[in-house]
Amino acid sequence: MTSRLSFATLDQARPAARRPALDPRAMSTGSVHLGVGAFHRAHQAVFTEDAMAAAGESGWGIHAVTQRSARVAEQLDPQDGLYGVLTCGLDGAGEPERSLRIVGAVRAVSFPGEQTGEVLARLAAPTTHLVTLTVTEKGYRRSGDRLDLRDEGVQADLAALREERRTGTAVETAAGSPIGMLARGLARRAHGAATPMSVVCCDNIVHNGPMVGRLVSEFLLAAGADGAAAWVADHVTFPATMVDRIVPATTAAERAAAEAISGLQDEGLVVAEPYRQWVIEDSFAGPRPAWERAGATLTSDVAPFEEAKLRILNGTHSYLAYRGALLGHATIAEAVTDAGLGAEVSAFIDHDVIPTLTPPPGVDLGQYRDSVLERFANPALGHTTQQVAMDGSQKLPVRLLGTAADRLTAGAIPERTARAVAAWMVFVARAADGSSPLVLDDPQAEVLGAAVAGAASGAALADRLLDLEQIFPPALAGDERFRSAVREQVTDLA
Template sequence: MNRLSLSNLPTKPAVDPGELSVGIVHLGLGAFHRAHQAVFTERAAQLTGETRWGIAGVSQRSAAVRDQLAPQDGLYSVLTRGTDSTSIEVIGSIREVLTAPEDPDAVVARIADNRTAVVTLTVTEKGYRAASGGGLDLSDPEIQADLAGRPPRTVVGQLAAGLARRTGESLTILSCDNLVANGPFLQRLVHEYADAAGLRGEQFDAAAFPASMVDRIVPATTDADRDEAARLLGVRDEAVVVAEPFLQWVIEDHFAGARPAWDTAGAVLTADVAPWEQAKLRMLNATHSMLAYLGALRGYETIAEAVRDDELAAAARELIRSDVIPTLTPPDGLDLPSYGESVLERFANPALKHKTTQVAMDGSVKLPVRLLGTIQDRLATNAEPASAALAVAAWMVYVARSTTVDDPQADRLKSAIANTTTPTDLVDALLAVESVFPRNLQENEAFRTLLIGHVTELS
């Protein structure tokens, strides 16, 4: 079967991909970006006819995405799976793919290019290389290597080097990762790197770092997904990504210059992202993590299987109702209990097959932003966050039972629990990992007691 390409498309896109020039650089060219920001960009171009917002996507690790897209003229499809229907859409907004380890200078040059007005990022929490206190981890070996003078391979190094070389229009740098106040957070990291490297100049102060909140469930693509896409398209797409129908993007309306008309494609521009962000992180992402750990411990392969377990679904609802909602101020128009139910309905979509092990990855950097803030807020009101503590306890048992832990701190976590024999030992060992748990939680006896009780039950 022929590969997907411009010549093999049964229906040409409303905007000819060949006419698009690059105006956006995206760092972290994974499945989520291709099912989210690239889709918004494609739809905005179709609605407005603007051709200056093609995307130069940067793969931070391997050439796999480039090798998938290059034979396909940069085209790929999004296979959207609802509970009772499936559709497919070809996306052409990605016009160039760079692989950072192979050509780091090209990445910096694209960021520095004055035709680039916006840089977006989806590099996951660990990609920011932040210290536990929130600033840049200057002891990180990759950060040190960039600061020593190699062509930068970390995202903060790439951004700082690109900003330092810009001479024209100010740049907007838009984080799309699940981090609290992700815009100001990234700005702090870039400025700290620039100060350490001696690069800080007026372009750093002129750049805008708006916050944003993104939402769409995008499971890993399987061979069966590629086969289904081929049946629907009539051509083979090696780069197909799978997603749920739900699609949301809330962006702080704070840009340094021109931007794509993402709002015409359904993005929400707002003066304050924080209420949306906190609701999503604490309700959707926290519940996702809880179901991943509890589900994996029960042998469930997917999140949909886990949420169809009545006991686990009840635990997720209790987390939302008893611990999360009392800590939130809802944004205008968002009914929190209804939103919580919609989250569980989305998780239960059996067509997505989102693996528990995929969601369980990188727990040491996910827990602080998804669960620990809720726990701190509940403890501050003298409430006992029993449900949120259950999610953390499930992570602890998951770490203890797993032969391999997919986590940037895997070695540290395994070393911490090497000599533990009881639930109390396990809780005390992992609570002592200061890069995960802040001191006020390490020293909180009520939280520790809850964890010991839950770990005992789960062990």
């Protein structure tokens, strides 16, 4: 029977598997990550381990926190936090090429359902200087741009913090939301360690850092913790970031491939493409890892990088997901290599997206477009259209609707963006009525299903969805040029 990856078996790993960049047993914990999933393990954790190795530091080990289940803890705890990153690319001849590295930067994993007290203590500890987050768009429990104070999880966290303030004793009620857990930890820090902290959001949300800062402030004020809110405003920074690496779901075949390389069983394996990018606003309240020595870009202005990535890469990803799924393509690679669809998305980028962008320093947007489409065509990743299609109501506003609004402001009708939006609408309709294998996996699934039920025509379907103000800003939905273009495209696709 194959041995499982752990400290006890690490030395048994075959030479083809790259070992951790430094001894994980020598690391101390200096950061907390909320929302540990495949992306964090393939992205920020790798950057952090490489930064420690490059700078000769060992104090940035990560205390990782799961979200809705203990699954990642159950994967990594028996492995002493070790896991592999299987990089899947193509060689010079276009043939699949794989490499495996073992990462040791994650030094502890907690499940809030059972270990909220442990997480809060770590957030409040003076040795913790940094929090990073990847909780997905819907994890922030927002209503519009504000914290949804009616959300049950947020309400549970508010009640816990109010009780803690009333009694002056620690309340370790299980955290109900990532923002609630973070704010509860910061409130303890304000009255305890009182050392500065940096909170780094790594989700694909416009102005993600300031957004998290605003939600934390709203939570603390709603809990009556005005003093903690004032302390956070003075001692905690929320740098904006842009992250980029494609990290598809891990399959049994990839687990077998990794085991063949290392000779060890790895329940925590993640899969990623070779490419990785991290752009971070250089706005920190205290110490941080030397991420720039691991290839990250530190800048005074993330916005141009962020907008180019969200609109070119993420916008195109969504376009391919919905349009590709409607055409019967199972993966993004199949969709982008469909000659007709490939031409569609190239025209979308060239005619609608690039004219709205300011090129980031040192970036040629045409070359960036080509690199994005080449990455999407990597068949080794197996990124499914259904996977990318998830949570469309959360993704459309940041990936597509800003492009549409900017083109309309410039006096141009964004026909190709309208087609991408229309593909989402037809996808929603077919998934909601059960007429296809498509699945509507979306936090607004009930609202969307009710909106599309019984739509007698493409125009009616377009109008019903455009009228959902929680997705479409009234100024955009009310622009007859855009509405007409979407109606026309929905009619064509339906």
